[in-house]
Amino acid sequence: MxxxxxxxxxxxxxxxxxxxxxxxxxxxxxxxxxxxxxAYGGVVPELASRDHVRRLVPLAxxxxxxxxxxxxxxxAVAYTEGPGLAGALLVGASFAHALAAAxxxxxxxxxxxxxxxxxxxxxxxxxxxPFVALLVSGGHTQLMRVEGVGRYELLGETQDDAAGEAFDxxxxxxxxxxxxxxxxxxxxxHGHAGRYKLPRPMIASGDLEFSFSGLKTAVMLLVRGSVPHxxxxxxxxxxxxxxxxxxxxxxxxxxxxxxxLTRLVVAGGVGANKQLRAALDANARVRGYDxxxxxxxxxxxxxxxxALAAAxxxxxxxxxxxxHAFTVRPRWALEALR
Ligand code: KG4
Ligand code: ZN
Numbered sequence: 188m189x190x191x192x193x194x195x196x197x198x199x200x201x202x203x204x205x206x207x208x209x210x211x212x213x214x215x216x217x218x219x220x221x222x223x224x225x226a227y228g229g230v231v232p233e234l235a236s237r238d239h240v241r242r243l244v245p246l247a248x249x250x251x252x253x254x255x256x257x258x259x260x261x262x263a264v265a266y267t268e269g270p271g272l273a274g275a276l277l278v279g280a281s282f283a284h285a286l287a288a289a290x291x292x293x294x295x296x297x298x299x300x301x302x303x304x305x306x307x308x309x310x311x312x313x314x315x316x317p318f319v320a321l322l323v324s325g326g327h328t329q330l331m332r333v334e335g336v337g338r339y340e341l342l343g344e345t346q347d348d349a350a351g352e353a354f355d356x357x358x359x360x361x362x363x364x365x366x367x368x369x370x371x372x373x374x375x376x377h378g379h380a381g382r383y384k385l386p387r388p389m390i391a392s393g394d395l396e397f398s399f400s401g402l403k404t405a406v407m408l409l410v411r412g413s414v415p416h417x418x419x420x421x422x423x424x425x426x427x428x429x430x431x432x433x434x435x436x437x438x439x440x441x442x443x444x445x446x447x448l449t450r451l452v453v454a455g456g457v458g459a460n461k462q463l464r465a466a467l468d469a470n471a472r473v474r475g476y477d478x479x480x481x482x483x484x485x486x487x488x489x490x491x492x493x494a495l496a497a498a499x500x501x502x503x504x505x506x507x508x509x510x511h512a513f514t515v516r517p518r519w520a521l522e523a524l525r
Pocket of ligand 1: 350366460
């Protein structure tokens with residue numbers, strides 16, 4: 188069963204071909220709009236929608252050429268239904284429904300976070316259910332208990348900024364451009380640990396909630412009045428990364444303790460962060476749990492995770508819309524899924 192997966196929720200156009208019968212990702216491509224939005228310091232929704240319109244068909248066509256598969260072989264078309272930018276979501280949804288209608292196959296609307304959550308199942312060493320998932324992206328920071336496909340319990344989440352948002356806002360304060368996560372992380376490698384000490388928000392709250400907006404403010408106070416430069420910037424980047432990583436690791440450890448589960452799955456863009464991975468691995472060794480990460484290229488937004496989620500839902504008997512009337516859900520709670 189061949190599934191086309193389409194992701195257009197934000198600033199990446201992702202397209203993937205997944206062979207559900209073989210349980211294998213055949214190929215995927217992602218076009219990032221980062222260069223286009225950089226000049227504005229953040230994603231401009233209208234520009235994002237228009238770029239998805241431009242990219243989607245050529246990307247999909249290239250994928251079929253590259254894999255030697257035919258459009259007519261498709262048995263389902265999956266797309267991100269939400270959450271995300273309304274206009275951007277509509278591009279993927281209308282493309283998917285048009286193609287599915289033309290082929291007479293189902294179109295499946297997929298929850299973006301479910302895609303992230305299940306993306307480690309694409310790895311060479313897929314985790315077994317149940318597991319705890321740490322979702323750390325530009326828009327979300329959540330700990331979930333995952334019993335199976337569609338069985339998600341929210342354990343705790345951020346009360347304000349998401350982890351990726353904190354990375355991006357701090358990077359902006361340090362003059363690192365957009366999105367700043369990867370650049371800040373690279374810079375932090377040259378920073379001296381302990382040169383500056385930043386707060387660890389809510390680390391001792393005893394629950395699984397997060398708060399990151401104060402961290403960005405603390406960085407703002409630290410750099411106020413000084414022009415970002417060389418070693419100073421690197422030291423601040425290091426202090427920020429040390430703080431956020433320490434909080435994320437402490438909350439993951441608490442989630443493992445509270446649930447009694449022994450597997451942790453990390454998903455979302457911040458999951459690509461090297462220092463976070465090293466710290467989680469070290470904690471897992473001490474505490475005796477397993478950590479699984481998606482391949483770094485599948486941590487950020489992509490169509491492969493959308494195709495995979497659709498494959499798993501189809502296996503559970505999901506039918507996909509029989510009609511091709513559709514909607515998108517810019518706001519959509521993951522726990523609302525069944
Ligand atoms: O999952 P994702 O691609 O998109 C959303 O659904 O939000 O995550 C993007 C976020 C951005 O905030 C980006 O700065 C952050 O992930 N990010 C990183 C790293 N790579 C991406 N943050 C820290 N370290 C990284 N290596
Ligand atoms: Zn995402």
